[in-house]
Amino acid sequence: xxSLHDAVAALVRDGDxxxxxxxxxxxxxxxxxxxxxxxxxxxxxxxxxxDVIYDQMIGAGVARKLVFSWLGNPGVGSLHAIRRVSExxxxxxxxEEYSHYGMVGRYIAGATKLPFYPLRSYEGTxxxxxxxxxxxxxxxxxxxxxxxxxxxxxxxxxxxxxxxxAAGNTQVWGLVGAQKEAAFAAxxxxxxxxxxxxxxxxxxxxxxxxxPSVIVDAVVVEPYGAHPSFxxxxxxxxxxxxxxxxxxxxxxxxxxxxxxxxxxxxxxxxEYMERLGPVARERIRPTGPALAGPIDYGEYR
Amino acid sequence: MSEPAYTRSExxxxxxxxxxxxxxxxFVGIGLPNIAVNLALHTVAPDLELIYEAGAYGAQPARxxxxxxxxxxxxxxxxxMSQNDLFGLYxxxxxxxxxxxxxxQIDRFGNINxxxxxxxxxxxxxxxxxxxxxxxxxxxxxxxxxxxxxxRSFVNEIDFCTSPGNSPGGRRGPSVVVTDLGVxxxxxxxQMRLDTMHPGTTLDDVHAAxxxxxxxxxxxTVTPPPSDEELRLMREVLDPEGRYIR
Numbered sequence: 172x173x174s175l176h177d178a179v180a181a182l183v184r185d186g187d188x189x190x191x192x193x194x195x196x197x198x199x200x201x202x203x204x205x206x207x208x209x210x211x212x213x214x215x216x217x218x219x220x221x222d223v224i225y226d227q228m229i230g231a232g233v234a235r236k237l238v239f240s241w242l243g244n245p246g247v248g249s250l251h252a253i254r255r256v257s258e259x260x261x262x263x264x265x266x267e268e269y270s271h272y273g274m275v276g277r278y279i280a281g282a283t284k285l286p287f288y289p290l291r292s293y294e295g296t297x298x299x300x301x302x303x304x305x306x307x308x309x310x311x312x313x314x315x316x317x318x319x320x321x322x323x324x325x326x327x328x329x330x331x332x333x334x335x336x337a338a339g340n341t342q343v344w345g346l347v348g349a350q351k352e353a354a355f356a357a358x359x360x361x362x363x364x365x366x367x368x369x370x371x372x373x374x375x376x377x378x379x380x381x382x383p384s385v386i387v388d389a390v391v392v393e394p395y396g397a398h399p400s401f402x403x404x405x406x407x408x409x410x411x412x413x414x415x416x417x418x419x420x421x422x423x424x425x426x427x428x429x430x431x432x433x434x435x436x437x438x439x440x441x442e443y444m445e446r447l448g449p450v451a452r453e454r455i456r457p458t459g460p461a462l463a464g465p466i467d468y469g470e471y472r
Numbered sequence: 473m474s475e476p477a478y479t480r481s482e483x484x485x486x487x488x489x490x491x492x493x494x495x496x497x498x499f500v501g502i503g504l505p506n507i508a509v510n511l512a513l514h515t516v517a518p519d520l521e522l523i524y525e526a527g528a529y530g531a532q533p534a535r536x537x538x539x540x541x542x543x544x545x546x547x548x549x550x551x552x553m554s555q556n557d558l559f560g561l562y563x564x565x566x567x568x569x570x571x572x573x574x575x576x577q578i579d580r581f582g583n584i585n586x587x588x589x590x591x592x593x594x595x596x597x598x599x600x601x602x603x604x605x606x607x608x609x610x611x612x613x614x615x616x617x618x619x620x621x622x623x624r625s626f627v628n629e630i631d632f633c634t635s636p637g638n639s640p641g642g643r644r645g646p647s648v649v650v651t652d653l654g655v656x657x658x659x660x661x662x663q664m665r666l667d668t669m670h671p672g673t674t675l676d677d678v679h680a681a682x683x684x685x686x687x688x689x690x691x692x693t694v695t696p697p698p699s700d701e702e703l704r705l706m707r708e709v710l711d712p713e714g715r716y717i718r
Binding site: 194195220239240241242245247249253254257258260261262268271275279290291294295297298301345346348351352401404407410457461 | 610
């Protein structure tokens, strides 16, 4: 167990490769903000969908490279802070891009210690020419050719989840993205959760566990840590925030002012949520519960 | 001439929805495709199962999601899937009948660019990239493209090929393209063919909004306008706030 400040201070270093995963769901904005606050530099950021969190982090200058598969503000448009450093002659940010399945394959190869991951993507496109790490390979069992992608092993993966026990046994429901693969691929893992629960709660429903404590280096409890993304059953996606970010991200000065106010200007997530205020909290409250029915695992003595 | 009783977007949505008749598993996009798929579910394709790229199968969204990642696609769905299951078991495994794609640029074969405008290493405009588009194009049985048409988007040569198009004798790219001017399918030589033009559109309008000399079906007809029932569903049920249909 640690505070987010202490976990990031101890486990995220300048020059590290860092994956904050979560496919639209459970994106750990709190950890991204803490990395900005601690002024990390020269990071390689890894994510299928960089999303607003990497727009903020890259706008804050923490990264030199981005490894990704879809670069946009979902449902809204572009990530303008990232575009500012990746367009025109000699872009400042290095980009390495795959398709979604290619990124998933890289995590799997990294997690399972394979030298590559094969997939039937890319044929007939310019993607292998743009990224020399995407390579064709002949099947050893026939005449077919497939493409392969290399393993990826982030120095640190940060996963947001609904709940974990104090040891870091972590449970997720709803969209699971590639959180598990990214965590197993990493050297160090930080788990940030909405709620700390007793180990008995985890043991009562082992099907929901995506990350076991054995690969976890720090457990942080940080309610609303995924805002403005969502945590199924806890709070809704703050679409208003995503829409409003468009104008902020478009303008370098407005981006810097936003970071000053909402990242450097608060000590932690609790203060951020306080500043966000009751209107936003109300906006992201689920309109009602939708409980799963109980299931019976049975007792076998 | 009087104003038609529907918008261009409503016409595009209705045209796309009708193309979905009797399909089973559809990989949904956001925006117009999302409404088209939900309209088809209420009309020509009642057995359609919706897959959202974020990882929900058999989704029944209770509201119109802004993005493909939204808790409403999970609550009440038949299944949630990891990205690995989604792209491996469902998509590459061949379980998806129809996928939707958008495009910044498209050529006569349906090759699609969603990566950059200009040179790759120093782009004029950096676009989102593939995401799942490359896999959707290659592995869905049919690929629907919904986009507005102009000389800048319907081009002889795309700046970057993100998702593959068709070739003579083989389909691996789009099968249907719905624009604000008409509906296209693909000929045996892999090239786009104009099959219907929207009411009020002329062939001159179509030619003025693309760089190449497009194949025109000998049986070219006019796209049927949205029916009263289709309009009612779009306006009262699927997009009551008019976010996408206006």
